[in-house]
């Protein structure tokens with residue numbers, strides 16, 4: 001692995017070396033190392049599409065799978081399908097992420113479709129980081145699609161982060177949540193320059209006691225644009241909450257589009273959205289502690305996206 | 307030593323100019339100087355003028371003989387002025403430890419952060435990683451604000467009603483904080499207060515009314531009058547004001 005690849009892996013997966021547990025590293029479209037473990041099996045797909053199938057057995061407890069994707073070529077486009085089959089009762093941490101280092105003048109693009117079949121009472125924590133950089137003028141595009149099926153009593157925490165570096169992203173997440181199952185999404189986005197980040201969540205709460213909490217915190221700086229759409233559909237006695245909290249700066253634009261549908265009198269759905277600039281008194285307070293205005297802004301943003 | 311020379315500050319609301327501070331001159335050179343006066347008399351405005359948050363239209367401000375009138379908020383903070391807000395500011399995501407570190411101007415150890423918190427009567431372990439957001443109570447927020455002043459320990463600190471929202475039994479520890487700070491810095495502490503127990507430790511008391519210095523002097527000179535007749539007048543002022 002060269003320095004750029006190592007750096008990208010650090011950024012997206014906090015990996016300094018080959019990870020413990022199961023992993024699959026994909027580099028510029030090819031496999032660059034894989035390990036299955038007694039409980040977690042990683043295999044090539046059999047349907048001709050690019051990508052892998054990951055089988056997490058019900059014996060899995062407190063284990064992790066790393067599946068980073070690294071792109072270092074310019075003018076490179078790929079679409080990858082990864083399917084996760086998490087058996088009933090398993091408890092697993094999945095760390096995915098994509099890092100692009102594009103130093104050419106052409107666009108590089110990664111589109112990934114991750115599908116999660118989470119069995120009864122299984123627990124998944126899914127961490128996804130997107131990172132891009134480049135010294136050329138080529139664009140970095142990432143379009144992650146996430147499809148989640150939670151069976152009865154299953155729970156999934158999805159933490160998705162994109163801090164700068166990606167010029168255009170459209171992230172689509174769809175989840176079907178059964179009775180007693182619970183989905184929590186924590187999204188953090190920072191766009192600057194002329195970047196665009198779009199987010200589109202659709203969650204169907206289909207059984208009694210199903211729950212969803214979709215929370216997005218974002219900062220839009222310079223001339224960047226963000227669009228946050230969140231749809232929660234309550235088809236039973238369920239609890240749904242979605243929240244968009246955005247700091248807008250400079251000439252940026254943020255659009256928040258909530259949509260709640262209750263098809264049951266017992267569905268409890270809440271949406272909160274707040275878009276605003278950094279409060280002047282916050283900057284003033286930090287300046288009275290000795291920070292300059294721009295240092296104060298930086299601290300406030302860093303804390304907000306923490 | 308802080309010198310305020312002929313400070314006047316006006317603000318405009320709905321096209322009407324209002325003189326909030328009217329030719330205030332003061333020299334602050336004692337350990338503890340208390341500023342008191344009715345609600346709306348201009349005390350917080352004066353504190354903001356000292357911190358550089360508001361710019362007076364007239365007058366000069368000198369810190370240890372140096373003219374700081376033109377200095378920004380940041381520059382004043384760096385030259386040794388600290389200001390504890392009447393209403394502390396909340397921040398999503400910034401933790402108590404972060405804020406104390408920012409105040410101290412360096413990364414500080416958990417142990418040091420904890421010692422500042424204990425000083426203001428907070429059980430450090432419970433607070434160190436808390437966010438300074440809406441989940442903190444008003445009194446907790448005030449104490450954290452005071453802890454950040456301790457972390458800074460500059461030559462001049464202005465506290466704007468530090469006692470507000472703080473339960474009575476903690477008064478003595480509040481006073482110990484002031485004493486500790488003074489022994490660390492050897493500087494001046496200005497306390498805007500309505501509280502007799504704090505007034506009674508002041509070396510000097512300044513009474514502000516209608517944007518002017520109404521009276522000033524030693525505690526012995528001012529306090530008896532404040533506790534007697536003028537209380538009544540302060541209340542009338544408030545009703546009229």
Ligand SMILES: Nc1ncnc2c1ncn2[C@@H]1O[C@H](COP(=O)(O)OP(=O)(O)OP(=O)(O)O)[C@@H](O)[C@H]1O
Pocket residue numbers: 317318319324326343344345346347348349350351352392
């Ligand atoms: N920006 C402003 N525009 C107009 N009026 C203002 C402005 N800021 C403060 N004032 C007014 O100036 C007066 C002094 O306010 P200030 O906050 O300094 O009072 P205070 O003495 O600190 O009162 P308290 O004891 O209630 O804290 C008040 O009448 C207030 O309404």
Ligand SMILES: [Mg+2]
Pocket residue numbers: 349350351392466
């Ligand atoms: Mg006040």
